[in-house]
Amino acid sequence: MMKTDEKNPVFDIRDTLEKYACIYRNTTLKIFQYCQETDTYERLDEYLRPVKNITDFKNSGQKYSNVYKDDWKFLTDFLTSREGGTIEVRCINKDGNAGLMTVRGFIAQDKNTGYHYFIGSSRDITREKLQEEFLEERAQKDPLTGLYNRFFGKELIDEYLASRNPYAGCGMMVLDVDYFKNVNDTYGHMFGDEVLKRFAELFVALFDINDVIMRLGGDEFVIFLKDIGHATIMKKAGKLIREVQKLKFPGTTYLATCSVGICFLPENVSGYTYQQLFENADWALYQAKKNGKNRYAFCDNLRHFEDKTEKKQELYEGVEIDARYLHNDIVSTAFEIFEKMSSFQTAIELLMKVIGLKFRLNRITILRTEVAEQKTDRIFQWVSEEDYRLLIDEIHFLKSDFITLFRHNDEYGTVVLQESDLADYSEQGRKNVLQGGAKTVVCAAMYCEGSYTGTIVYVTCREKRLWSREDRKLLGEVTKIISAHYAKNQAFNSVYRGIAAESGWDQLTGLSSFSRFREDVEKMLIGGYGPGHAVIYTDFEKFKRINAKYGYRVGDQILRQFSEYVISVLKTDMDTYFTRAISDHFILFTPYDMDGDPETFALKINQEFLRQMKEKYPDMKLCVRTGIYLITKECANASEAIDAANYARKYAAENCETGVKLYDEELKKQSDAE
Known part of the structure; x- marks a missing residue:
């Protein structure tokens, strides 16, 4: 027998049983034997002596065991088989947490009684499994975003392409964050990392659990969509562009946008690899960035390249706006848009979209006012969603309400109206202000050669909005620019056959379309x-x-x-x-x-x-x-x-x-x- 402490044992080296006992005490193994004929379980110590005996083990043994109830029958079936081997069962550890245990052994027959014994061991492998999963995840995932890394993501995509259903289409998006270097330079790399994590969270929320979402590195990502049609992937791309624009970063003026390149592989087409799809999607990404960013471009199945920037829609979709306009000063942007556009209507529609996105508005309405007749007509409107649309073309008002509004104008020609602060206005006036679910309204006065001509109404509907002095100043300046160009447009159009905005006339020259x-x-x-x-x-x-x-x-x-x-x-x-x-x-x-x-x-x-x-x-x-x-x-x-x-x-x-x-x-x- 061993005579000294466990760390430095001294014993007869020829004593095999003592050597085994020493090894046993330094492991997490538990040795047992189970008699199949008598349904008796015996726990053995390091010298293989029985220390615990449980009869009727299949029925009563579970109350002595830490094995999960759902795995108990699986364990007993294994012990009563005549094959032996190794299994894993779930268990509850001493700390009450879920764990995993491996059970392995062999079948031996007692030559005296003829009984069959399962002689085996059990061992808690929870920590090993967690470490294994941790290492596997580190090998597969990007540490910053938790998305697949480029190596494992590529492997998953190639596996899918090699065995995909020939009757299903698939597509690849290659995406990067617009002006990401400026983000790091302006706000710091920690904020840049937060932006990337928010993008990753958005991707996980938007795309299917079976899709492969990976970070290539830096601000570039790949999203591989399985079993999808051409129209669906285009809709998802448009939604992605819009949802990115909705990301909010409190405490900053940062407005996120992205550019996306897409390659679609239709059904009944095979033989393509990750690299081939990536090269084409990356080419499409270049087209999107070259055409102004904040949009997607489309490359269809390596056969032809086609820019698929979304066409103009009545409701704001976001993808047709040059990303520069969202990052530049809004006053400079207004000047540039009116300078570049040959049509006033095209310019005002684009500018309203830019203002709406930059200031996170739900509606912008340009109203022409006839003070003497106490009415105002809607001439242009932009909305972020159809529910916020102002449906009434002509609005009548009381003179007292007009005077009240006019007196509250600040030095920038603006007045802020809150849903909860309209006591100075008549009931009709309050209804006019709160149309379309308005919560906060900024009215900015329009003038032409010193005369009041109307107002531009900037509206938020989802929640109350507090407007800073600087933002009101910017809206006032932009309104002046719009007023000047609108007046010029009206004056020019009057020379040639009525208003050019009517169908059939070129708005730059007033000539026939x-x-x-x-x-x-x-x-x-x-x-x-x-x-x-x-x-x-x-x-x-x-x-x-x-x-x-x-x-x-x-x-x-x-x-x-x-x-x-x-x-x-x-x-x-x-x-x-x-x-x-x-x-x-x-x-x-x-x-x-x-x-x-x-x-x-x-x-x-x-x-x-x-x-x-x-x-x-x-x-x-x-x-x-x-x-x-x-x-x-x-x-x-x-x-x-x-x-x-x-x-x-x-x-x-x-x-x-x-x-x-x-x-x-x-x-x-x-x-x-x-």
Whole structure:
């Protein structure tokens, strides 16, 4: 027997049983034997002597055991089998926590009684399993976000692609956070890490549990969607863009946006790997970022590349806004939008969306007010959700309410109205303010040449909003910009055939829209009134350089002045139609003198206009090209006439300020040959 302490035992080294007992005492093993015929369990000590005996073990043994009730039958079936082996069962540890125990052994038969014994051991492996799971998770997961890391995520995706159902589609999104370097530089890397974790939480909430969500590194992520259709993945991409914009980071002005590239693999297409899909989705991500960020671009199954930025919708979807507008100063953004857009309506719709997103609004309404008649008309509106839409076009108000509102204007021309603080207004006035579930309303006054013309109403509906002095100042400044451009737009439109905002008119020039122009010309040709008319197609060569050098405001001014000048020199407006087809392309349908020379007429117009521009912009190099088609009886439709004039324009003289070319028989033969 052993004579000294457990740490340094001294015993007869030839004593095998003593050696075994020493080993046993230094392990977590528990040794037992179970007689199958008598249903008796015996716990053995280190010298293999019985120290605990339980009869009727299958029925009564559980009360002495820490094995889970649901696993008890599994254990007893294992002990009564004639095979032996190893199993794992759940148990309750001494601390009351769930654990795991392994049971292993073999079957032996007593040669004296013939009874069969299961001789085995049990061991608590809870800590080992936890460590194993921890290490496995560390090998699979990104430590910051808890998402799959790039290595394990790639392995899962390749496994799916190798064995996927051929009748199911799948897709890959590659995503990164817009301007993430600026986030780290402005708020610090700890805040940047918080942004990445919030993105990860959003991905887990938005996508299916079977999808593979992984962090590639930095601010780049991959989301692989299994068993999905083309339309569904596009909807999910749009929702992802919108939900990212809703992320809030208290205590900061940070507004999160992201760019997404998508590659879709349709059903009945196989043989593609993670790397192939990733390269195409990454290409699409580049397109999204190149086109302004805060959007997604789509690459369909390696066959063709197509930008799928969402088309304009009446309700705000977010994906069509250049992310720069969300991060830049709102006043500078307003100036830039009005400068770049050729249409006031397009500009105001975009600007309202930017303001709505930047200030987290639910509705913006531009109201034109007629004080004498005590009514206001809605002329533009943006809403974040359909439920917040203001449905009434015309609103009547009391003079007393108008005076109260006017007196509360601050130095920025704004007044903040809270749902709970409208005691100074009439019941009708309160109803007007609280339409569409409004909680907080900011009214910003609009003026034109010193006269009050209306108001822009900035509304939050979900919750009460406290507006800082700085934010009210910004809204006041933006409202002034909108007022000025609206007044300019109204004044310009009054010159040409009513309000250009009505359907059928180009809002930059006031000319007929291209579709309306083509319809009018078509009617002339069908009626047999075409002969004696000419289609004159003019454009400005490399006009993008003018915009780049002098700015969009100057470029728009030149286009408007050209349309005004052409109208001014026309001898008659009878059976005359004029349109700006696209950008700097103009088409004129007009009668011409059979004895005159239409080429000389067009050349004089171009030369005189260029002379005027030279006086105004001495350093500007404008080049104008014009093609002319004389309508004949054989001309079948408007498109044929327009195409012929456009074809002639392409062959107008080069290397000079203006060139004019008539679509003659030689060009006709050349066109037919092509």
